[in-house]
Amino acid sequence: MLILINVIIFSFIAGLSTIFGIYLVRRFEELIKRNVIFLISFAIGVLLANAFFHLIPEAIEINPTWFYWTLGTIIFLFLLEHFVIIHSCHEEECDVHALGAVSFLGIVFHSLIDGIVIGVGFEVGFMVGLLTSLAVIFHETAEGAFIYTLLIHDKKFQAKALLLSWIVALATPLGAIATFLLIQEVSPLVLSWLLAAAAGSFIYIGASDLIPEAHKKYNFLNIFLVLAGIIFVFAVGRFLG
Numbered sequence: 001m002l003i004l005i006n007v008i009i010f011s012f013i014a015g016l017s018t019i020f021g022i023y024l025v026r027r028f029e030e031l032i033k034r035n036v037i038f039l040i041s042f043a044i045g046v047l048l049a050n051a052f053f054h055l056i057p058e059a060i061e062i063n064p065t066w067f068y069w070t071l072g073t074i075i076f077l078f079l080l081e082h083f084v085i086i087h088s089c090h091e092e093e094c095d096v097h098a099l100g101a102v103s104f105l106g107i108v109f110h111s112l113i114d115g116i117v118i119g120v121g122f123e124v125g126f127m128v129g130l131l132t133s134l135a136v137i138f139h140e141t142a143e144g145a146f147i148y149t150l151l152i153h154d155k156k157f158q159a160k161a162l163l164l165s166w167i168v169a170l171a172t173p174l175g176a177i178a179t180f181l182l183i184q185e186v187s188p189l190v191l192s193w194l195l196a197a198a199a200g201s202f203i204y205i206g207a208s209d210l211i212p213e214a215h216k217k218y219n220f221l222n223i224f225l226v227l228a229g230i231i232f233v234f235a236v237g238r239f240l241g
């Protein structure tokens with residue numbers, strides 16, 4: 001029961017981090033657009049460190065063929081993004097991606113995946129669940145700001161931008177709670193597959209979505225914050241481990 005409570009609490013905090021990003025844009029749009037790059041840089045370090053320091057090692061302990069699931073998840077997300085556009089372009093002026101209904105469903109699915117990762121993390125242990133939740137929280141705050149910015153600049157979605165943003169946010173706790181309840185009786189082998197897939201998800205988000213954003217604005221602070229994110233995950237793991 002305590003594990004389920006942790007899943008509920010941290011997944012809702014993750015969902016609320018999306019809402020936090022949304023309301024930051026509503027209140028300080030120009031300021032957030034100028035400085036969100038710093039949150040992105042820190043999130044890169046947290047996501048990648050969590051994948052390589054915790055999720056992959058946990059998967060290796062159970063199953064030596066973990067890498068098929070990690071690579072498979074990266075390829076799956078690439079194909080899904082290519083055809084459905086999970087991460088729509090973060091620039092208003094982008095003329096490649098348009099935020100249509102299918103794209104919006106892709107964004108909801110992405111938040112659902114974040115919830116699934118949290119549920120799997122807490123099934124392994126509190127430390128893995130906590131670090132996984134923190135990784136989701138940091139990148140979902142930036143994601144919330146991006147999503148809301150896209151919605152309010154798309155005439156089809158302007159009137160319902162806030163409601164649709166809440167739907168995206170609630171997908172995370174829904175995915176976490178449903179996953180935790182469904183995997184209670186799964187074998188260790190299946191759990192290793194899920195861990196490896198979660199690692200693939202974090203690697204893809206960090207490398208494909210966030211790193212290109214960080215490169216758009218060179219700043220020494222970006223480099224420092226990426227390293228700070230890695231050190232943060234390492235330090236928390238040491239302290240709780």
